[in-house]
Each structure stands twice: as C-alpha cells, then as structure tokens.
Amino acid sequence: MIGYAVIFAFACLSLALGLNLWRLFRGPTIGDRIVALDTMVINAIALIVLIGIARANAVYFEAALLLAMVGFVGTVAYCKFVLRGDIVE
C-alpha cells in the first residue's frame, strides 16, 4: 500500500515541479521568479524525503536538511540583490 502511495506522490511532485517551472519561465515580474524558485526548493526537499521512503534509507534526510538551509539562503540572497543591488554590504 505504501508503494502505491509513493508512486502517486512521485507523480504529484513531478507535476508540481513542472508547474513551478512554467511560472519560472513565464514571470512576469522578478518577484514571481523568486517565488517559483523558492517553491521549487520546497518541492525538491519533498522529493528527496520521498526517495528516502521509497528506498527505505535514512541517509537522504541529511540531503533534505542541507537543501532546506541552502534554499532559504538562496532566496534571501536573491531578494537582497534585487532590493539593494548587492548581497553582502
């Protein structure tokens, strides 16, 4: 039963990543692209957690934790660059 749930979740997350990619290319403003990238990171974390469940391997959570940290820093750095024209002032 968990196997079917995992297949369904893989399909949902792939579709979600495709929708995010559409918003990333479409824009129209730069803020929309930042939101799309932020959401892509969230969905990628969910995908990594799901791969960990599918393979029954707990090591994948370290990768998910790292991506959670780096994704947040990336979003804030992008916003800072748009707001101030510089990241580290």
Next chain:
Amino acid sequence: MIALVAEIVVSLMIVAGASFALIGSWGLVRLPTLMERLHGPTKATTLGLGGMLVGSVLFFRLDQNLWSAHELLITLFLFITAPIAANMIAKVHLHSLRAGDPPDNAGPAGTPPPPPGAADWATYEAPHRDTPVATSET
C-alpha cells in the same frame, strides 16, 4: 493489526502531503499577481512537506524500528525560515511597484495604503540615525 493501521496512516500522510504540494504549485500558476501567488506555496511548505515528513517518521518507525528526529529538524527549520523569505519577497514586490511597475501588477487589493501617522513604511525610508545600518555606512 497495528502494523496494518500504521501502514494506512503512513500512506495517507504521503498522499496528503503530495496533494498539498501539488495544490500549492497549482496556486502559484493560477493566482493573478505576486501578492496572491505568495499565498499558494505556503500550503506546500507547511501542510505538504509537514505531512510528508510525519509520514516518513512513522515509516522508519514501522520499517526499521527506529525513531529519527531529523525530519522534525527540517520541519522546524522550514517553519522558522518561510515567513522571513515571504517577507523579503513582499518587500521586493513593494519596491518594484514603487519603482514604476505597471499598476495592474498590484493585484485586486492594490498597493498598500500608507500607515497611520507621519512615518512611511519602514522599508521605504532611509536608515534612521544611530541605528546599526546607518552607522555601518559612514
């Protein structure tokens, strides 16, 4: 019997989490402007990823008989950082509207009205005297 119940709960958590992630991304595509689009992915962050992580905690308890707290760390970190990222993106939106974006990008609610009192929104103002930002730029 308990194993069967646990398996059903894990499956439900995974399905619910993936559904909310999909709904959040659909909201990102469907909603009209940036201020509304910020609303959709919050569902993917909290309910979607939260459900997926709770499902994986229960799955590893069921499958390998171990409790792992890593998932809760991820949840905690995301719950702390999501509002900060949303605040920064909203500031980008306000400043791009102020810098002359087409006004229809303001969305149904329009640009936010100025706050009561003499001061403008804090993000529009120059740094005040003797604050850390002002003193670091001298």
